[in-house]
Amino acid sequence: MSEELIFRFNVDGDDFTSAGQASVQVKKNLRQLGIDAETIRRVSVAMYEGEINMVIHAGGGVAEVRVTDEYIEIVLDDHGPGIKNIEEAMKAGFSTAPDTIRSLGFGAGMGLPNMKRYTDEMHITSTVGVGTKIVMRVNI
Amino acid sequence: MKISTMRDLLDAKVLCCEDKLGNHVYSAFGCDLMSDVLAFVDNQAVLLSGLVNPQVIRTAVMMDMNCIVFVRSKVPTAEMLELAKESGIVVLCTDKTMYNSCGILYSNGLTGEREAKK
Numbered sequence: 001m002s003e004e005l006i007f008r009f010n011v012d013g014d015d016f017t018s019a020g021q022a023s024v025q026v027k028k029n030l031r032q033l034g035i036d037a038e039t040i041r042r043v044s045v046a047m048y049e050g051e052i053n054m055v056i057h058a059g060g061g062v063a064e065v066r067v068t069d070e071y072i073e074i075v076l077d078d079h080g081p082g083i084k085n086i087e088e089a090m091k092a093g094f095s096t097a098p099d100t101i102r103s104l105g106f107g108a109g110m111g112l113p114n115m116k117r118y119t120d121e122m123h124i125t126s127t128v129g130v131g132t133k134i135v136m137r138v139n140i
Numbered sequence: 141m142k143i144s145t146m147r148d149l150l151d152a153k154v155l156c157c158e159d160k161l162g163n164h165v166y167s168a169f170g171c172d173l174m175s176d177v178l179a180f181v182d183n184q185a186v187l188l189s190g191l192v193n194p195q196v197i198r199t200a201v202m203m204d205m206n207c208i209v210f211v212r213s214k215v216p217t218a219e220m221l222e223l224a225k226e227s228g229i230v231v232l233c234t235d236k237t238m239y240n241s242c243g244i245l246y247s248n249g250l251t252g253e254r255e256a257k258k
């Protein structure tokens with residue numbers, strides 16, 4: 001692959017049941033590119049958790065996946081409430097999700113730790129009242 | 141363990157992808173918390189869950205799981221079955237509880253996932 005490929009998705013924040021559609025599509029696209037299964041899984045799980053977070057906390061946003069020869073980069077950008085304390089949010093089990101989301105199988109404070117676990121690099125920038133941007137890379 | 145063997149042991153109905161009953165699963169994970177599934181599961185595992193929403197199917201897709209067993213008589217929606225079909229995931233449905241289902245499979249040789257990844 002000489003040129004990088006970019007996939008861009010608008011993540012709908014209104015419907016929890018549709019959350020994850022972009023990640024499923026990315027998984028399909030990466031398979032078609034012949035990327036190895038373990039890399040695909042790491043990228044799609046990290047993106048899926050991020051997508052779920054965007055729907056739960058931020059009313060949706062934009063997800064972009066860049067595929068280069070060396071790495072796959074996932075950028076998640078939202079205009080939600082922002083994260084007050086990133087260090088605290090990164091702790092396994094820390095959650096501000098409502099009980100309704102917990103009853104749907106998420107919101108147990110594993111999202112951000114899972115995203116970190118499955119990626120080689122992860123950077124969060126967030127401003128309260130403005131939004132959050134998460135950049136993750138998985139090396140190929 | 142063959143998926144068809146699981147079906148027999150759990151006295152389960154097959155709701156989707158009957159043509160793949162000959163496939164094997166090598167480990168199992170029972171959970172209603174999808175983020176834990178995403179944290180702990182490895183390849184070719186079966187997911188046992190009592191949670192019914194499309195995220196259960198998408199979680200299994202993300203983890204390359206090839207079978208989901210809905211326990212406690214929980215019935216997935218048509219939309220969920222369509223998602224499972226698209227990804228070739230066999231969907232079983234049993235009246236047994238989570239505890240009993242896991243116990244039956246475990247005692248017949250299908251062990252659990254490895255310990256939590258650090």
